[in-house]
Amino acid sequence: MxxxxxxxxxxxxxxxxxxxxxxxxxxxxxxxxxxxxxxxxxxxxxxxxxxxxxxPSKDDLVLTYIEELDQQGRDAVSAFPEQPPRAMIAAIMGRISDAVTAGGWRGCPFLNAAAEYPDPNSPVRRAIDGRRAWYHDSLRKHLAANGDPVPSVTASLLVALSDGLLEMAYLDEPEDVPNLVAEALERLLVRP
Amino acid sequence: MxxxxxxxxxxxxxxxxxxxxxxxxxxxxxxxxxxxxxxxxxxxxxxxxxxxxxxPSKDDLVLTYIEELDQQGRDAVSAFPEQPPRAMIAAIMGRISDAVTAGGWRGCPFLNAAAEYPDPNSPVRRAIDGRRAWYHDSLRKHLAANGDPVPSVTASLLVALSDGLLEMAYLDEPEDVPNLVAEALERLLVRP
DNA sequence: TCCTATCCAGACAGGTCTGTCTATTTGCAG
DNA sequence: CTGCAAATAGACAGACCTGTCTGGATAGGA
CATH class of the missing domain: 1.10.10.60 (Homeodomain-like)
Known part of the structure; x- marks a missing residue:
């Protein structure tokens, strides 16, 4: 001991x-x-x-790679100063714009990993599941505080949009993404 | 000859x-x-x-695999009967619901392939580029006909949402997706 | 019937992959 | 100084990868 x-x-x-x-x-x-x-x-x-x-193995290294990226994302969101719910949501989604305009963007590392790990019970996939549940839950809580009548549905739409915009930044035009993030919030969030 | x-x-x-x-x-x-x-x-x-x-090579087989899936999607959309623009958009996006509820869904094959092909100049990536350009363009035209003031922006949002919902069906809850597709159209399309 | 294109089965070469092992060196704690 | 923990370089086994090649079977058209 x-x-x-x-x-x-x-x-x-x-x-x-x-x-x-x-x-x-x-x-x-x-x-x-x-x-x-x-x-x-x-x-x-x-x-x-x-x-x-x-x-112990390469898969263990891969899992650590995924878990570390996940933790860094959660830490970054935790470090946000308290703000009104709508500003919190904008800050969380704003990380997308930051990530894809920083250069060297090659898509969402979690989606990329999921594409290479078909087994949903593999540790890597379980880590990705946890990440996605955390992200959805974070948005849902702020949406509820913002007065959204269906916060879980809106959160799902924002999760899907986040994934899609991250892929769009990889495969299409990354410079369009910040404006699309703002536009999406404008259209999907309830008026204050 | x-x-x-x-x-x-x-x-x-x-x-x-x-x-x-x-x-x-x-x-x-x-x-x-x-x-x-x-x-x-x-x-x-x-x-x-x-x-x-x-x-000639495995990469050639991969390219054919991607191109054939792309062609099948385009053919399916071409086969839609003419309808008012909003119904056309709903039909195009409705293919998402059909795909993910059919069973055996493992994510968007184009996004999965893109995750494994980092070189944007590879034939596979070029085929994916073409696919995405076609999809965006199809939506944009119908949105313009539907009276959308910014059809290209809305098309980008729908493309991102399509990608995100396809991934959500793979990684989260596929049964939620049809409702989310309908909800997204409800919220993002201009009132008729 | 014969010819030619296509098919099958499978060996083989040359490379890469993960993971194990040997044997040696470095550097800090006591 | 001694000893242990952790580092180094690199060989090695066994599996798998792509792509080539040999040799024989099959079948349809001239």
Whole structure:
């Protein structure tokens, strides 16, 4: 018991961090199945044995990749200052515009991963399920506070629009997306 | 010149047809990279040499798979009887409800393929581009005829909603989708 | 009947994938 | 200084991948 807290406070094993950063970049930009372990350890500058010391398998690395992205999104939303419900919804949806105009956008990483993981019971798919439930629930609560008569339905429409706009930014014209986000809120939210 | 039209009228080479049907089923349900040629020819009951006689490479088969799905969608829409613009839009979007309630839905095959093809200049991605341009354009024309003041913007919203609802049917609750399609039209289309 | 195109079965080459293992080196805690 | 934990490089096994090739079977048109 009482595992020795011998980790350096800053960084918690840089090898693991570099592996995760490299995997995140490569999985996102090229696809999960398309990127092999050899490539990841080479670009991270880490030995193979070290990799398998930190992650039992590639699937475990993929799951960590998805879970970390999910957590970052939730943290970003948690960090929003309290505002009236409509402003909260606009802030949440505004993250879409920020993400797709930052450059290097290659679609929603969760939808991309789901396309490569057909088994709905796989850990990756379960993590994606959790992410989507959280997103829908966040919107639904703010919509209810905003006086929406059918907050769950409107939340579903906003979830679908979010996914669709993220894909549109990847496949069509990313520069149109911020305006479409604003337009969607204008049309789907109840008048204040 | 004058290539001998010796093909039997019915079926145009059943081996090719079986290969394409098997590939369509496997690519869609399991993913493109996840399915190898050996598996396709085994389940199609076709020899390997025969496969490479009909398709120069696997990527060629993938492209044919995408192009055929695209063509089928366009044909289905072309077959719609002429109706007032709003009914045309409802019919086009109604295909979403039909698709996702038929069973075995695993997401939009074009979005799934795009997730596995990061290169925007690849033939597969170009085919997907064409598909999306056609879909947006179809909606835009009917919206204009319906008196929408900004038909292109509304068309983009409907495209995004279509993509998002197709993913929602895969990842969340498919049974909610038909109602959401109707709700979206109710809220986004101009009053008649 | 014969010819030609198409089919089948399957071996093979050359590459890549994941995961294991050996053997050595580095660096910090006690 | 000693010892242990964690790092390194890289070989290796076993599976799978795409694409080529050989050799033989089948069938329809001239």
């Amino acid at each position: 009482s595992k020795t807290v011998s980790q350096t406070v800053s960084g918690a094993s840089t090898a693991r961090r570099r592996l995760l950063d490299t995997a995140t970049r490569l999985f996102y930009t090229e696809g999960i199945r398309a990127v092999g372990i050899d490539r990841i350890i080479a670009e991270a500058g880490v030995a193979k044995a070290t990799f398998y010391n930190h992650f | 004058s290539k001998t039209v010796s093909q039997t009228v019915s079926g145009a080479s059943t081996a090719r047809r079986r290969l394409l049907d098997t590939a369509t089923r496997l690519f869609y349900t399991e993913g493109i990279r996840a399915v190898g040629i050996d598996r396709i020819i085994a389940e199609a009951g076709v020899a390997k040499a025969t496969f490479y006689n009909h398709f």
